Amino acid sequence: MLHAGGPAIVQNAAMKRHRPTAPVLCPCGLNTPYAECCGLWHAGKIAPDAEKLMRSRYVAYVMNLKDYIYSTWHPSTRPVTDLDVNGDGKLSAAKFIGLTVLTHIRTTADTATVEFIARYKSGGRAFRMHETSRFVFEHSRWWYIDGEVSDH
Numbered sequence: 001m002l003h004a005g006g007p008a009i010v011q012n013a014a015m016k017r018h019r020p021t022a023p024v025l026c027p028c029g030l031n032t033p034y035a036e037c038c039g040l041w042h043a044g045k046i047a048p049d050a051e052k053l054m055r056s057r058y059v060a061y062v063m064n065l066k067d068y069i070y071s072t073w074h075p076s077t078r079p080v081t082d083l084d085v086n087g088d089g090k091l092s093a094a095k096f097i098g099l100t101v102l103t104h105i106r107t108t109a110d111t112a113t114v115e116f117i118a119r120y121k122s123g124g125r126a127f128r129m130h131e132t133s134r135f136v137f138e139h140s141r142w143w144y145i146d147g148e149v150s151d152h
């Protein structure tokens with residue numbers, strides 16, 4: 001189960017029983033409640049910079065928000081095939097367990113890169129994905145272009 005423990009589900013379950021006593025922290029790694037962090041961008045506000053967009057896309061993978069992944073992907077590089085490669089309604093078979101943003105560089109006025117390490121589990125094993133993602137600012141918002149995965 002990729003997203004059984006996702007924050008939205010946890011929060012909804014908690015609210016049915018009783019009022020939540022503590023905010024659910026955003027999975028993106030910032031010590032911030034989800035609703036005041038990536039939840040804002042998931043709800044439709046425009047992420048103000050490439051790093052926040054990248055974090056919110058990571059959380060979208062955690063929470064299996066396929067529409068958000070598509071809508072933040074630049075049309076020039078957005079996959080035309082369904083991201084649900086396994087046909088099970090999930091974006092990924094991996095269970096993402098942590099994100100560390102290493103650098104966020106504004107490479108030009110309209111472009112930026114974000115280098116990060118995402119940790120995940122798959123088939124009972126833990127993995128690290130070290131990627132540098134490219135973003136472009138267009139039509140008053142940031143878009144994900146593509147990413148280059150490092151071997152180390």
Ligand SMILES: [Zn+2]
Pocket residue numbers: 026027028029030034037038039055056059
């Ligand atoms: Zn967040």
